Each structure stands twice: as C-alpha cells, then as structure tokens.
Amino acid sequence: DVVLTQTPPTLSATIGQSVSISCRSSQSLLHSNGNTYLHWLLQRPGQSPQLLIYLVSRLESGVPNRFSGSGSGTDFTLKISGVEAEDLGVYYCVQGTHAPWTFGGGTKLELK
Amino acid sequence: EVLLQQSGAELVRPGSSVKISCKASGYTFTDYYMHWVKQRPEQGLVWIGRINPANGNTVYAEKFKSKATLTADKSSNTAYMQLSSLTSEDTATYFCTTVRDWGQGVMVTVSS
Numbered sequence: 001d002v003v004l005t006q007t008p009p010t011l012s013a014t015i016g017q018s019v020s021i022s023c024r025s026s027q028s029l030l031h032s033n034g035n036t037y038l039h040w041l042l043q044r045p046g047q048s049p050q051l052l053i054y055l056v057s058r059l060e061s062g063v064p065n066r067f068s069g070s071g072s073g074t075d076f077t078l079k080i081s082g083v084e085a086e087d088l089g090v091y092y093c094v095q096g097t098h099a100p101w102t103f104g105g106g107t108k109l110e111l112k
Numbered sequence: 113e114v115l116l117q118q119s120g121a122e123l124v125r126p127g128s129s130v131k132i133s134c135k136a137s138g139y140t141f142t143d144y145y146m147h148w149v150k151q152r153p154e155q156g157l158v159w160i161g162r163i164n165p166a167n168g169n170t171v172y173a174e175k176f177k178s179k180a181t182l183t184a185d186k187s188s189n190t191a192y193m194q195l196s197s198l199t200s201e202d203t204a205t206y207f208c209t210t211v212r213d214w215g216q217g218v219m220v221t222v223s224s
Contacts, residue, residue, distance in 0.1 A: 041157075048207060048216055094211075100171070100172075102159065105156055
C-alpha cells in the first residue's frame, strides 16, 4: 500500500501567519492517465472532513484562496497564506491513484 | 445542494453485525463512486473501500475484505455498508463520501 507521510504532525500558528504542510508518498502518485490523485482535507473538531484541494492544486468550490496546493510525483505541499481561526483542525492528504486509497497521518493546526 | 445523510448511531453486541446507510441527494447517484472511511476515536482516517453505484462493482482494502460489505440501491439513491463479526476494534465513526462531499458519520459502538 502507498504510505503518505505528513509533516509536521502538529503545527502551532498565530492568526495571519503563513504555514505549510508536507505530504510525501512512498511511490509516485502520477496515474497512467496523466492525473495525480492527491487531495487535501480539513477536519474541524467534531465535524466530518471537508475537501479543500483536489488533484494536487485545484481549489474546491467555496474554499478560500488562502489555501493552495502544489507538488508532483511523491512530494506535495499544502500552504495556508494567512491562518484564520476557522482553519484550526486536522489536515489530511489522501491519495486515490493506487488502490487502496490511503491517508496521511494528519497534521493538527493549533493556535499559538 | 449535495447531501449524504447517514443513519443513526448504533450500539451493538460483540459478534453481531450492523448495516448502516447513506442516502444521497442533490446529484446523480450513479455518477460518483461512494467511498467508506473509518475513524477510531482520536485517530486518523482509514479507507474501507468503495462501490460504483452504477453497476455495484466494489473494491475493498485488504484488511476489510472479510469485515465490510458494500452495496448500493439505485432506486433509493442509498449506499449501505454491513460490518460483520464485530469486535471492540470496530468501535469507530464511519463516513460515506464521494470525496467532494461527506456524510455526517455514524458512530458504531461495540459493547456487551
């Protein structure tokens, strides 16, 4: 199975600070059809996960543009340009290129 | 508006089975795979498997092949997951998701 390693596991930030989360894959996530099925989710406390970024860098409808995704192959990054209070929670990367789908271990974003 | 409405919380006995549902609305049910995800208390997300509602084809993660059975009823736009031979390890919240949209989760508690 593909292993997704997220770092850091915990992130402390002040409001307005820019932060990045890394997601590294044990194998390339480039599918034979040319797509890279690497997505980012946010799970706020007590809520279901929500999709933020899909296919590495595409911003889901309704998601603020302070969120951005980048990367290719095995290395991917989620950046938040100016953390807001509503951004607190656990961020997960997930890959759907190879069955079974697998999730990263999560990065908890806390207020400093 | 897309809505994935899951059934209510379950308290079940060890060794028994449980079937939880996920009723989809706001989109064409057969257009998207339905995935199921497990989350144990205070832990990360684990992919169980997915079903293609259009034809019933399923893919399971290896560790859930003898634990979970996924089905879908096109007439009622509802996906189901049955979990069998329940143990305390199955105590968790279970989500249905198209990846873009998520159900509210079903808490299954296995206890005598």
